[in-house]
Amino acid sequence: MDLQKELFQFNAQQMTRRAFLGRNSAGVGALSLALLQAKLSASSPENNFARGVVNPLHFPKKAKRVIYLSMAGGPSHLETFDPKPKLAAMHDQAMPESMTKGKQIAQLQGKELKCFGPQHPFRAFGKNGTEICELFPHIGSVIDEICLIRSMHTDAINHDPAHMFMNTGSQIAGRPSMGSWITYGLGCESQDLPGFVVLTSLGKGGQNQPIAARQWASGYLPSKFQGVQLRAKGDPVLYLTTPNGVSATQQKDVVQSINAVNAAHDRLVDDPEISARIAQYEMAFQMQSSVPELMDLSQEPAHVMDLYGCKPGDGSFAANCLLARRLAERGVRFIQLYHKDWDHHGGVKNGIELKASEIDRACMALITDLKQRGMLEETLIVWAGEFGRTPMSQGGSGRDHHNHGFSIWMAGGGIKPGVVYGNTDELGYEAVENPVAVHDMHATMLYLLGVDHLKLTVKFQGRDFRLTDVHGKILKPILV
């Protein structure tokens, strides 16, 4: 029944003014009434959840869903996916000023800029001998499934605005996150889970950057498209647990009574919001059982737990990857994981080693697990930080924030496997070959999901807004 509202909203967004200008009471009413009735009959539970505003799709879809692995803090591309022997050779020498002059810089403002060689060796993996840091042998083992992009760049250089830019395509708070856009466009296939789910995990290095809830907010889109956080501790979804002393059946009784009284009231006032409310109570009640069932990893066989290398309920990134697979199986459209603690202003050498131990195996496991289940080809995986790190040293052991060039990877869902796209210059400073902007990444993700980023727009403050602002190009060379 929410559909009805949604349709009205959609309708309103598309053509406010003219509709009202053109109204005169007789003829229009009859048509609308027919429309309304058609809708009422169509909103049976089965298709209530799957609908989005993009229908039919603009393009044939390659991927049905996205698992987005946000590496919060800004992983160093120079100790992960971007080998730079020249930087090693220039270790401790002055960074060429021609490269850095007039560019944004964060904590190294006014400091001497010296090259800082990669802190870990790189090694060739896979059929094409793709070089990545040897701290990531598990990712190396599935490198032939991955498309590595070494030429990413972004507009923002501080964590908070950079996350906003990555997630919403804007540095201004209040814009919808990509997960919201995508569920708004495509709807959700799950009947008892939200379309957009967020999981966070802490790193053990103590540099856990704050992540604001706005990173998964729906902005000016309807609230039902906001990301719902699943938590490892406490209620997995806020307020999911029945009050103390109230049994599950009693809770069910209460919900049934609420719905019964609401239905009685609806018969008097005939307000479509009431039937929507009743549906939400049903959904909420279903979530009270579906979410705990989802979160319960004890049902997973031992070999799967071993593959990911986690224990049930340990709140680790690996456990979240496994939950991501379970969410994907249940039809959740956009699953976003945050793993924090990549902010290596100092001690990048040890820091990356620790991070590798936390994510390497899990990433491999996710790809392998999805592949084994035949889900990889319909699931788009994205691994990305909010920016990269400077080729210059910070304090002799670390690297500062860096937005001119860094690495991300994608896999599955229509992405060409086993390729490397783009490159930074020989010191890893600037994306020089096939630079990829954040809007390009968004445009490509939407394309794979069957959505034209130019057409998925919403009118807000008088303007047609979209995820890609006024930019974005589809990265055709990395598509199957």
Added chain:
Amino acid sequence: MSKRPVFYPIVFGWVSMSLCLMAQVEDKHEILFNRDIRPILSDNCFQCHGFDPKNRKADRRLDTREGALKEKDGVTAVVPGDIKASEMHRRIHSSDPDEVMPPPKNGKHLTKEQRALVDEWIRQGARYEPHWSYTPPTRKAVPTNAHPVDYFIEGRLATVGLRLSIEADKRTLARRAYMDLTGIPPTPDAVKEFENNESPDSFNRLVDTLIASAHYGERMAIPWLDVVRFADTIGYHSDNPRNVWPYRDYVINAFNQNKRFDQFTIEQLAGDLLPNSRLEQKVASAFNRLLLTTEEGGAQAKDYEARMLTDRVRAVGTVWLAQTIGCAQCHDHKFDPISTRDFYALGSFFADISEGVIGKREEGILVPTASEEQKLAELNSQITRFKNELRSESEERKIQQVEWEAGLSNGHTDVSWGILIPQKLHADRGSKLSHLGDGIIDVPAASSAASDSYFVTFKTPPGTTMGFKLEALSSESLPNKGPGRSPKGAFIINEITVKDGDHSLKVSEASASYESKTNPAKQAIDEKNDERNGWSNVGLIGQDTSIYLEMASPIPEGKLVTIILRQASGDNQTLGRFRISATQAPAPIRAPRVQYPEEILKIVGIPSQKRSSADSAKLASHFRATAPQFAELRRSITDAELALSNFEKSVAHCIVSIHTDNKRTVRILPRGDWQNDSGELIEPALPHYLPRSNVPDRPLTRLDLANWIVGKENPLTARVFVNRLWKQFFASGLSKVLDDLGTQGEPPLYAELLDWLACEFVESGWDVKHMVRLIVTSRAYRQTSVASRELMASDPYNRELSRQGRWRLEAEFVRDTALNVSGLLNKSIGGPSSRPYQPEGYWENLNFPARTYPNDKDDRQFRRGLYTWWQRSYLHPSMLAFDAPTREECTADRIRSNIPQQALVLLNDPTYVEAARNLAAKIVRLSGSDTPSRLAWAFYQVLQRAPSETESNELAALYQKHLSEFVAAPEFAESLMQVGISERPGTGSTPELAAWTSVARVLLNLHETITRS
């Protein structure tokens, strides 16, 4: 799924058809540019043929008549009266994809009906009109006996074949008025009284009573707090708190006192600039500080200077002008005549506000109550008294000074220091601190972190400790011999804190044997967060240097004290070796070079009769500042100052606007790029496209801006406010897009009504209560909100206003309703934010610092929703679920959603469970003894009506079932009764109370309970 594609064509068909109808019906009538044509041109043409010259194609403007009629290369877009000669006609009808306008690749398309309208407009002479909201509102005459609101609405409804719906029943009217005017539902008695009052003016009287209630101000404050983005925290990154709640009280009081809206506006934008501004006006100017700020390390001042400027421009644009001026940051506006220059000129008004661009906000000004103000005066006069006493001169003191001078010239005895042996050493980020013996603490290079905080714990030595000395020690093992760990041997200690357990001990003075100009010792105790703010040895590398700390209060012996050295430079400017000592000597505790500076020793060397009077004064003052015989008096001063500062801490603070003549420079940033310094310098100026008069011929100030905003010529302000006010009483504004009255907004169906109200607002002396009363006393306001299916279908958004609106209550009122009907609501007005229960760990993703959320443990727990602690990055989840905005951006219009999280909140949030068990206790204590009468009583409490038979049966069955279950398992009933901090009820058996709690939960969850109808 399969039916989906069918829908939208129907929708489109509907619109097309209606336009078609209109075209047929109205082609005999005059086409009106603003109503019929501008929306088409704005949506489809202005992007490339509009105000913005940079994006203009073919040098063709269509937003002005002049541009449309201009001949260029033999082509004229519009030839009035002649469609054949008009290029526009040819292009919009062309079937050639390279010719047709708008170009298909832009994703735009004109419908057949739109093309027909454009043609007809050209045929009729292609008249343009200025955009409706940029022309002054005019006031159409209203017959004397008519209610102005009804006059306009009934007038239009008659022409479209509709009329006002019947009046709502009195109970609904009472609930509606209470919710709209106070946000708290009526009691059953209040409703009964109103129902029984048959006087014709009973409703107007009720309105008067409610408008006079102090809760009116609270209710009115909420949309205002949304639109100005009032919140308790800074927003970005660490999202730390700031002191700003007195501003909320200002807003509540302003509405309650019915402050003129022009005055309200001026005080917020420029209260600090008013002559002899009162405290209240200064607090109002906190408006300018409500934006987002950051404490993130590595944030660049110029970046955030630009962000803050744009934030403020968006705010003024949204709050008073409903203009999307923010869109003109990087380029001229595509739809409205707003230039990039307008954008920066508006931002330039705020360049005089004194504030740190990056870092922690200041504490703000004191906002004392009357009694606090008196106490402050007493404490201040006490300090003055002691200081005068110290300053005073006497023969005895002269003699003492001579003796003191003699001591100095003989070489003073230094304060004695006892080395402290650490009991515990620890660092936040992995640096390994080790004790080398003799109090020397070493940090090996291998373990050191780029930034780290060291924790040194020791027992205070015998006697009372008055101060500490931290020696930074050089060593061969350190780069450049240190004592710092940076490659150059530098360190910077950003902050030194002394703690007794969790309790911070105040350091009153810091001085050092070496201090540079940029990083003096005092920066180590100034509680500033900037990573470059601290005591540093840059300029004295490779040598020992010490910092001396004087404690504000003596520390008794045997205390376990921790000294924390926060070093946050991020580039290894941390200490490599150091030692801490303590002294029992009386204050002042200073570095020797400060206590006995060269200058003083030099003066002492001059015979007294030969000293200049300035030197004599300097010496006399130094004598008083350091000689032991004044120790007690100095202590009295310190104590009195401490008492003052402690008391000040208990007084409310508020960050406000403070003018500085040292204004930030503002330039046009090309494409909004803050790194580009090439743009022109910009002075404050009013938007060029809006009318003004009497602009002073001098640099303009915020006060000038404020005066213009509420000036006679400004066509927007009154419309904007009245339009938002309308939403509060009718579900949406007369012009639907509350934050955009520009060309992309909605031309109001009831333009004459909006204009009339705007004129009335200004002419009434910007009287808000008058406008509220005017709207809610209309017959239109009293209509029922129940719509027939036909009406619902023909006018789904109720734009014609032939019925009242119905909507789910605002988040705050959902909470207030539950607390009120359960008797828990704390109705006190104003004060600091409160902290209702919040799920544990909800703030787990906050950091710098990590923090927990302490629920209020007293009756502040039950304060109204609008006082909820507003954490921007993690707004209270119950509020968020019901669409309260995070207030990171100005929000003129809240979303109203219907999502499962709302059900989860009402079912499981302890606030609602506790409210339910308190309502249950009231039912058992106060109502009849049989279930039906108890149910009826409960319905009256919550909904002010009797239950229907269906409802009664449903809930009676629920009660019976749960009663028997709770009787069988009383321990469950017991734990349900323990939810929340409120007291257990005295009356009723636990299973009975628990079963009624189930019933109460149902009542609090009902759609009707949380709906204004």
